[in-house]
Structures are given as C-alpha cells and as structure tokens.
Amino acid sequence: MPHDVTLITTIAAALGFGLVFGFIATRIKLPALVGYLAAGILLGPATPGFVADAALAGQLAEIGVMLMMFGVGLHFSLDDLWEVRNIALPGAVLQIAAATAMGMGLAHWWGWSIGGGLVFGLALSVASTVVLLRALEERGILDSFNGRIAVGWLVVEDLVTVIVLVLLPPLAGSLGGEPAAGAENASLLKTLALTLGQVAIFVGFMMLVGRKLFPWILWQVARTGSRELFTLCVIAAAVGIAYAATKLFGISFALGAFFAGMVLRESELSHRAAQESLPLRDAFAVLFFVSVGMLFEPAIVLEQPLRLLAVVAIIVFGKSLAAFLLVVLLRYPAKSALMVSASLAQIGEFSFILAALGISLKLMPHEGQSLILAGAIISIALNPLVFAMTKPLERWLGKNKLLAAKFERRPDPLAELPMSTEHHKLSGQVVLVGYGRVGRQIAKQLTEQGIHYVVAEQNRDIVDQLRREGTAAVVGNAAEPAVLIQAHIARARMLVIATPDTFHVRAMIETARALNPEIKTVVRTHNEEEASLLRGERAGKIFIGEEELANGMAAHIVADFHAPSSHS
Numbered sequence: 001m002p003h004d005v006t007l008i009t010t011i012a013a014a015l016g017f018g019l020v021f022g023f024i025a026t027r028i029k030l031p032a033l034v035g036y037l038a039a040g041i042l043l044g045p046a047t048p049g050f051v052a053d054a055a056l057a058g059q060l061a062e063i064g065v066m067l068m069m070f071g072v073g074l075h076f077s078l079d080d081l082w083e084v085r086n087i088a089l090p091g092a093v094l095q096i097a098a099a100t101a102m103g104m105g106l107a108h109w110w111g112w113s114i115g116g117g118l119v120f121g122l123a124l125s126v127a128s129t130v131v132l133l134r135a136l137e138e139r140g141i142l143d144s145f146n147g148r149i150a151v152g153w154l155v156v157e158d159l160v161t162v163i164v165l166v167l168l169p170p171l172a173g174s175l176g177g178e179p180a181a182g183a184e185n186a187s188l189l190k191t192l193a194l195t196l197g198q199v200a201i202f203v204g205f206m207m208l209v210g211r212k213l214f215p216w217i218l219w220q221v222a223r224t225g226s227r228e229l230f231t232l233c234v235i236a237a238a239v240g241i242a243y244a245a246t247k248l249f250g251i252s253f254a255l256g257a258f259f260a261g262m263v264l265r266e267s268e269l270s271h272r273a274a275q276e277s278l279p280l281r282d283a284f285a286v287l288f289f290v291s292v293g294m295l296f297e298p299a300i301v302l303e304q305p306l307r308l309l310a311v312v313a314i315i316v317f318g319k320s321l322a323a324f325l326l327v328v329l330l331r332y333p334a335k336s337a338l339m340v341s342a343s344l345a346q347i348g349e350f351s352f353i354l355a356a357l358g359i360s361l362k363l364m365p366h367e368g369q370s371l372i373l374a375g376a377i378i379s380i381a382l383n384p385l386v387f388a389m390t391k392p393l394e395r396w397l398g399k400n401k402l403l404a405a406k407f408e409r410r411p412d413p414l415a416e417l418p419m420s421t422e423h424h425k426l427s428g429q430v431v432l433v434g435y436g437r438v439g440r441q442i443a444k445q446l447t448e449q450g451i452h453y454v455v456a457e458q459n460r461d462i463v464d465q466l467r468r469e470g471t472a473a474v475v476g477n478a479a480e481p482a483v484l485i486q487a488h489i490a491r492a493r494m495l496v497i498a499t500p501d502t503f504h505v506r507a508m509i510e511t512a513r514a515l516n517p518e519i520k521t522v523v524r525t526h527n528e529e530e531a532s533l534l535r536g537e538r539a540g541k542i543f544i545g546e547e548e549l550a551n552g553m554a555a556h557i558v559a560d561f562h563a564p565s566s567h568s
Contacts, residue, residue: 014039023035044293066242069253069255084148092153095326099319114176126161146335146336161252165354252350347376431495455471492512525542
C-alpha cells in the first residue's frame with residue numbers, strides 16, 4: 001500500500017468482527033459484550049490468523065473510556081455524588097482494603113513478595129467503570145438511587161487508584177522492587193501531598209471556572225446553528241479536558257472526562273450533548289471490549305487453571321461478598337447491597353494499568369499480569385449473569401425472613417415514623433416516593449399549598465435531613481409493603497411516584513391499592529414506551545417528561561397570544 005493504514009485496519013477489524021460476534025452472542029441469548037470480547041480474542045496475538053495492532057487498540061479503548069465517563073458526567077450532578085458520599089466513600093475504601101487483603105493472601109500462599117501481593121490485590125479490587133456503566137444503562141437503572149451509589153462507589157475507587165499509581169514508584173524499593181527513575185529519593189508525604197493537591201486544584205478549577213466557562217462555550221457554538229460544530233464541541237470538550245487533566249494535574253483520563261461531563265451538565269444543552277455524543281460513545285465502547293479481548297492469553301487456562309479459578313473467585317465472589325456486607329453494615333437495604341455487589345464483580349482498565357506498573361517496577365511476576373488479564377476477561381463475560389442472579393436472590397431473601405434479619409444490625413429508626421408525628425398529617429395526605437430534583441419541586445409546591453405529605457426515600461441522609469426539618473419521612477424502597485405501611489398509605493389520598501427508578505413502579509402501585517383501594521396514583525416516566533406499559537397496569541395519571549415540557553411551553557405560547565397586547 002502507498003501509506004500505513006494500521007489505524008484504519010485496526011478500527012475496521014475491531015468494528016467488523018465486533019458486529020459479527022456481537023450479533024451471534026445476542027442470537028444465542030448472551031450479552032453483546034461477550035461477543036465483543038470473543039472478537040478481541042480472535043484478533044489478538046494468542047490466536048492464529050490476522051492480528052490487530054494491540055497498542056493502537058489500547059489507545060482507542062482509552063477514548064472509549066473517556067467518552068463513556070463523559071456521558072455519565074452529563075447525567076450525574078455534584079448533588080448526586082454528595083448524596084451518596086456516606087456509603088460510597090467508606091464502602092469503596094473498605095472494599096478495596098478487603099479485596100486487596102484477599103489478593104495478598106493468595107499471592108503469599110503462592111510465594112510472591114509483599115510488593116507483588118500488594119499490586120496483585122489492588123488490581124483485583126478495582127472494578128471497570130465502562131463495564132459497570134454498560135450494565136446499568138442496559139437495565140435502565142443508571143439514574144436510580146442504587147445506580148448513583150454504584151457510580152459514586154466507582155468514582156471513589158478511581159480516585160484511590162490514581163493515588164496508588166502515584167505512590168507505588170517511590171515505595172517500590174521498600175516493597176522489594178526497583179523504584180522508577182527519579183523516584184528513589186522522593187518523599188512519600190511530599191508525593192501524597194502533591195497528588196492530593198493536584199486533584200483538589202483540578203476539581204476546584206472545574207467547579208469554580210469550568211461550570212461557567214464550558215457551558216458558555218457550548219452555548220456560543222450552539223448559536224451558530226451548525227450541528228457538526230456542536231457535536232465537535234462536545235467531543236472536543238470530553239477528550240480535551242480528559243487529556244489536559246492527565247497532563248497538567250496527573251488525573252486519569254476517566255476522571256477527567258467524568259468531571260468534563262459534570263460541568264457541561266450545568267448547560268441547558270446537556271441533554272442534546274448527551275444525544276449527539278451517544279453514537280460515538282457506543283462505537284468506542286465496542287473498541288474497548290475488543291481491545292480487552294486482545295490481551296487474553298488462552299494458554300493460562302491450561303497452564304494455571306487452579307490459580308485462575310482462585311483469581312476469578314476473589315473477583316466475582318470474594319469482592320462482591322465484601323461489598324454486600326459493607327453496604328448492609330452501613331444500614332442500606334439488601335437490594336442496594338445486591339446491586340452494588342453485582343456491579344463490582346468484575347475488573348478492567350485500572351487493573352491492567354496497575355499490573356503493567358507492577359511489572360515495570362519488578363514487583364510482580366509476569367504470571368500475575370496474565371492471571372489479572374484472564375480474570376478480567378472471564379469476570380466481564382460473567383458479569384451479566386451475576387446481575388441476572390440478583391433478582392432470584394432478592395426473592396430468596398424475601399422468602400427467608402430469618403436469614404434476611406441476620407443482615408440487619410438493628411432496626412433502623414429512620415424506617416419508622418416517629419411517634420411524635422401529628423396524626424392529622426397522616427390522613428388524606430400525599431405519599432411522595434423519591435426526593436430527588438423532581439420530588440423536591442413537588443414537595444415545595446405541596447408545602448406552599450398547605451398539603452400534608454410523607455416522603456419515602458431510599459437515601460438515609462436525605463431522610464435524616466428531612467426529619468430534622470420537621471418533614472415526615474421514612475427510609476426504604478417503596479416497593480416493599482413495610483415502607484408504604486409506615487407512610488400510612490392506607491389513609492392516604494394520593495401516591496406520587498417521583499423517582500426515576502420505574503422498575504419498581506408496578507410493585508408500589510399494587511401494594512398501595514391492596515392497602516388502600518381508593519388511592520389515586522401519579523407516576524413520572526421518561527418516554528412513551530414506559531408510559532404505555534404503565535397504562536396497561538392502570539397506573540393512574542402518568543406524566544412523560546418531554547411531553548409535559550412541550551405542553552407547558554405550548555400553554556405559555558397560547559396564553560401569550562390570547563393576552564391583551566401591551567402595545568395596543
């Protein structure tokens with residue numbers, strides 16, 4: 001050929017084989033990502049035939065990570081992150097510690113050094129953000145309370161991993177490895193302070209300057225009327241900010257892109273930005289999974305089957321069990337614990353980076369990297385099955401009340417209304433499920449009109465704050481009868497479901513009608529398809545977000561045209 005077309009060849013092969021194997025996977029009732037992984041294995045150096053450029057595929061995968069995290073940031077506000085801080089921060093840190101200890105114990109049994117065991121354990125402890133987001137989006141629970149917990153948990157994991165990546169080089173010598181060039185005399189405290197300082201400066205800049213600057217730029221580009229320029233602006237912001245965050249502040253590409261999405265979320269055009277970037281995000285997500293498959297070495301399955309089985313057991317079962325227990329100990333529902341556990345039952349991009357660093361610092365044997373890569377492939381492929389197991393486990397826990405009770409430390413005081421609640425406020429009231437952005441606006445209007453209401457919300461911190469403000473509120477999933485009973489649904493006039501989690505709406509309505517046949521219901525939904533399903537369930541009054549926005553705008557326009565002209 002007249003010139004080098006390695007990049008084009010790699011993209012064409014990855015997308016083409018990804019399409020074929022993804023189609024086959026869906027036809028045999030498997031998730032499409034299993035097909036993408038299989039395509040990567042076929043294109044990798046470990047299998048005969050054509051071999052794609054693994055280095056180029058890895059860089060394309062990095063772009064996929066950036067765009068995926070950018071998309072999450074567009075749907076994830078600082079308020080969402082702040083709401084789950086009391087579970088995401090301690091939960092992620094303790095879960096990393098528990099999984100790292102498991103990995104270190106396994107490595108010690110194999111005769112590895114402490115440093116090798118530390119890197120190995122850390123690599124097994126951090127989940128893949130891309131895999132998690134894909135799973136949550138496919139199930140339509142990214143915006144749910146449990147989805148926000150899982151995303152917040154992963155953000156904390158990413159921050160911890162960034163700090164670990166910076167601290168490992170100066171610590172390598174004392175851990176039995178070779179310090180990186182220039183890191184021999186580095187002060188640990190100085191390095192830690194510098195890393196945290198860089199993270200703080202970046203976050204501060206994005207929150208103070210970026211929240212104003214980047215939405216303004218997006219708006220200026222939108223005013224040109226060019227769709228191409230608008231899409232280019234969105235992608236340039238995602239990739240450019242992620243790159244600058246890495247080069248200037250030492251932040252990972254993933255975190256940089258996540259904060260880019262969060263600041264652009266402040267723009268009124270954020271929804272359009274999410275829609276315009278979606279096709280490119282999906283395409284590069286496929287490249288990510290194909291590139292992961294290319295790293296797989298099938299020989300490890302035959303050479304070290306028991307060691308690989310132990311690694312997969314830690315990732316899928318050990319780490320998940322630790323996360324489940326931590327969520328329950330932090331006084332959150334077993335359903336939330338199961339969702340977080342399933343979300344973390346895999347490893348990905350950060351694990352590969354940690355493994356590569358461990359090899360370069362002579363801390364971990366090459367066998368460790370092969371086991372980590374193989375464990376990642378297998379755990380990613382198994383992750384959809386792990387998610388599918390959560391529903392039967394929920395039902396099983398529901399039937400085994402004695403077993404479920406063992407997971408409770410003690411009765412949650414926020415799960416019951418205080419005895420001091422005035423009785424006249426618990427008759428003819430509104431039961432408001434969900435206290436997010438929509439729920440807060442509804443509550444504000446009810447308060448102004450003197451209408452009594454009881455809030456049912458899964459976030460303990462929100463319920464605690466509402467109690468302090470004198471608002472009647474109970475913590476828990478309103479799909480469970482006990483929660484609606486505590487909200488006095490039997491004497492309520494109306495059930496208002498303002499949560500974006502439409503998965504449990506049917507159970508909420510059925511329970512409410514069983515306890516109060518005369519109850520009126522008002523439901524929030526996102527699209528006409530969901531609305532049609534809910535109408536089939538006789539879900540009462542249904543409000544579709546975009547339809548209500550259009551109705552409100554149209555009503556304003558009509559009212560303005562019929563109003564007497566101020567110039568006449």
